[in-house]
Amino acid sequence: MFDIDKWQEILATIRKNKMRTFLTGFSVAWGIFMLMILLGSGNGLSNGVAQNFMRDAINGMWFWSGETSIPYQGLKEGRQIRLDNDDYELIKDLPGIEYTSGRYYLRGNTFSYGSEYGEYTAITCHPELKEVESIEIIAGRFINQLDINETRKSVVLGKDIYDALFKKADAIGEYVRINNIPFKVVGVCKEGGGTRHRNAYVPVSTGQKVFNGGNRLHSFALTINATTIEGSNAIEEEIRELLGRNHKFEASDRSALGSYNKVEDFLEFLKIFTAIDIFIWIIGIGTLIAGVVGVSNIMLIVVKERTKEIGIRKAIGASPGSVISLVLLESVLITTIAGYIGLVLGAGLMEGINFIVEQQYAASAATNSGNGETLFRNPTVDINIAIAATTLLIVAGAIAGYIPAKRAARIKPIEALRDE
Amino acid sequence: MIRINNIHKSYVTGSNSLHVLKGIDLEIEQGEFVSIMGSSGSGKSTLLNILGILDNYDEGSYYLDGALVKDMSEKKAAKLRNELIGFVFQSFNLISFKNAMENVALPLYYQGVSRKKRNKIALQYLDKMGLLEWAEHMPNELSGGQKQRVAIARSLISKPKIIFADEPTGALDTSTSYEVMEILKEINAEGITIILVTHEHDIAAMTDKIIRLNDGVIAEIIKNGDLKEWQNQFSKELQTA
Numbered sequence: 001m002f003d004i005d006k007w008q009e010i011l012a013t014i015r016k017n018k019m020r021t022f023l024t025g026f027s028v029a030w031g032i033f034m035l036m037i038l039l040g041s042g043n044g045l046s047n048g049v050a051q052n053f054m055r056d057a058i059n060g061m062w063f064w065s066g067e068t069s070i071p072y073q074g075l076k077e078g079r080q081i082r083l084d085n086d087d088y089e090l091i092k093d094l095p096g097i098e099y100t101s102g103r104y105y106l107r108g109n110t111f112s113y114g115s116e117y118g119e120y121t122a123i124t125c126h127p128e129l130k131e132v133e134s135i136e137i138i139a140g141r142f143i144n145q146l147d148i149n150e151t152r153k154s155v156v157l158g159k160d161i162y163d164a165l166f167k168k169a170d171a172i173g174e175y176v177r178i179n180n181i182p183f184k185v186v187g188v189c190k191e192g193g194g195t196r197h198r199n200a201y202v203p204v205s206t207g208q209k210v211f212n213g214g215n216r217l218h219s220f221a222l223t224i225n226a227t228t229i230e231g232s233n234a235i236e237e238e239i240r241e242l243l244g245r246n247h248k249f250e251a252s253d254r255s256a257l258g259s260y261n262k263v264e265d266f267l268e269f270l271k272i273f274t275a276i277d278i279f280i281w282i283i284g285i286g287t288l289i290a291g292v293v294g295v296s297n298i299m300l301i302v303v304k305e306r307t308k309e310i311g312i313r314k315a316i317g318a319s320p321g322s323v324i325s326l327v328l329l330e331s332v333l334i335t336t337i338a339g340y341i342g343l344v345l346g347a348g349l350m351e352g353i354n355f356i357v358e359q360q361y362a363a364s365a366a367t368n369s370g371n372g373e374t375l376f377r378n379p380t381v382d383i384n385i386a387i388a389a390t391t392l393l394i395v396a397g398a399i400a401g402y403i404p405a406k407r408a409a410r411i412k413p414i415e416a417l418r419d420e
Numbered sequence: 421m422i423r424i425n426n427i428h429k430s431y432v433t434g435s436n437s438l439h440v441l442k443g444i445d446l447e448i449e450q451g452e453f454v455s456i457m458g459s460s461g462s463g464k465s466t467l468l469n470i471l472g473i474l475d476n477y478d479e480g481s482y483y484l485d486g487a488l489v490k491d492m493s494e495k496k497a498a499k500l501r502n503e504l505i506g507f508v509f510q511s512f513n514l515i516s517f518k519n520a521m522e523n524v525a526l527p528l529y530y531q532g533v534s535r536k537k538r539n540k541i542a543l544q545y546l547d548k549m550g551l552l553e554w555a556e557h558m559p560n561e562l563s564g565g566q567k568q569r570v571a572i573a574r575s576l577i578s579k580p581k582i583i584f585a586d587e588p589t590g591a592l593d594t595s596t597s598y599e600v601m602e603i604l605k606e607i608n609a610e611g612i613t614i615i616l617v618t619h620e621h622d623i624a625a626m627t628d629k630i631i632r633l634n635d636g637v638i639a640e641i642i643k644n645g646d647l648k649e650w651q652n653q654f655s656k657e658l659q660t661a
Contacts, residue, residue, distance in 0.1 A: 016517035317502020
């Protein structure tokens with residue numbers, strides 16, 4: 001199959017017909033280049049928005065207590081709602097709930113270690129909070145069930161707290177004073193997706209006990225396994241009604257029980273992504289079709305232009321097969337190389353944009369106390385899609401060349417030679 | 421070498437059918453130098469195309485070198501053309517983006533001869549034609565006579581048994597025409613059958629046998645003694661002209 005002489009013949013033809021080669025190659029390279037930019041931009045937009053969302057688990061749901069604003073069963077509005085550990089036990093085992101963590105807020109927490117001290121937030125939690133808020137452990141471990149059961153005075157420090165208090169010294173096993181009560185450091189963590197790590201986590205049971213909380217909880221953070229807006233809303237409603245019954249408030253009273261359903265927001269956003277994706281694909285496919293038409297046109301012209309040459313070749317003994325393969329291999333060779341060039345240029349441009357975007361992101365993260373704002377990140381294209389698109393153009397070019405090449409190979413040499 | 425019986429050929433253009441060859445019988449032996457003459461539209465080019473397997477025919481039979489040529493597959497026809505037949509055309513038909521040597525070597529490419537070897541052979545044939553120093557030139561840098569000599573070299577390189585020449589001197593001036601005819605005569609002397617189509621009497625007069633076509637049939641075949649007389653007549657005409 002691989003015939004050096006045949007390729008030499010093809011390369012010689014390409015070398016002598018630079019304009020034709022350039023035009024064919026350009027339309028292919030341009031098509032792939034545009035497709036790469038389009039898909040890359042679409043991905044960049046998706047990634048950017050998605051990243052803003054991914055700070056916490058995308059299937060998260062939060063509830064927090066407040067004052068009632070609607071009278072309920074003869075009780076006046078303005079009552080304080082107090083959630084407690086029983087509610088936690090109830091919610092935890094509801095169907096559709098993955099992870100649940102209760103929280104008890106502590107106020108004005110002064111952290112000190114040796115001569116270093118600072119004001120930070122101590123969050124009391126269950127071990128599941130790690131999953132709900134995508135907390136990343138960089139040393140030691142997170143709060144575990146044993147800490148809860150034995151109301152251990154354990155603490156997981158945010159990285160910023162660790163940096164401030166320990167200055168890179170080993171912290172695990174050391175005791176930090178929170179409001180003058182010693183807690184043993186069991187881990188250091190980062191908050192998922194964020195760049196500020198100024199929260200410390202202590203077991204909820206310890207928090208309640210040490211800071212006189214009784215069995216009170218201020219809020220719940222949980223993740224659910226619903227994949228639709230309806231499903232997530234149903235779970236939200238169920239919890240609202242359950243807590244409403246237990247604490248005597250109207251389930252629709254958002255002042256008594258605040259809630260935020262991230263799944264709903266996320267799924268709404270996903271719809272926008274889907275729309276963007278569809279839009280980009282329509283344009284992308286349009287670009288590809290334009291490329292295919294361009295290649296087809298050029299191949300038609302190439303074959304027309306080469307009719308006489310083909311006639312000569314046939315008169316001196318070229319078989320139809322050799323004529324077809326000569327035309328086709330030339331087209332495949334050009335489209336492959338041009339497609340590759342388009343691919344590399346497109347990918348290169350997107351990498352360049354990525355570099356600039358990352359620098360801007362870092363700059364905005366530095367000024368905005370660590371929270372980088374961007375709508376555009378990592379604008380890269382799935383290499384498989386890019387290769388598939390290139391292959392499609394090559395095949396289209398080959399088919400577009402094959403039909404006229406076959407016709408040219410079939411015509412009698414004398415007809416090809418008749419026109420002067 | 422060539423034997424055709426009752427060949428008919430019509431060209432259909434739209435609803436019109438043009439009956440070009442109306443029953444041709446002809447026999448040509450190995451080593452003959454034959455010219456086909458006739459006014460335009462008499463079917464001489466059509467006949468040559470059929471003989472050269474560049475075109476097919478509707479009726480009759482054509483034996484080339486003992487084998488029947490009819491409804492042949494393109495591939496087989498291409499192989500026969502490559503091995504048995506060389507072509508020389510009025511418009512030279514050199515490939516414009518290949519130099520003289522590459523043009524001459526092209527038939528050997530289709531025989532699977534390596535590039536190095538076929539270029540070497542091509543140079544030998546160009547040398548024979550006195551064009552060795554023009555080997556690297558492109559066709560558009562050559563004169564008409566040079567182009568035709570390149571074309572002849574190309575037709576010879578595959579060592580064919582027959583050379584078909586369609587008005588080989590049609591685009592050349594008289595002295596160049598005679599040079600080309602001299603070359604063809606030399607080739608014929610080496611035993612290769614040459615069949616040429618021409619409408620020029622002086623060119624036809626240089627061949628051994630003249631087949632005169634008229635309206636799709638053979639009007640007369642002039643050869644041997646008759647030809648001498650014919651030649652004299654036309655050389656007189658040439659002298660007076």
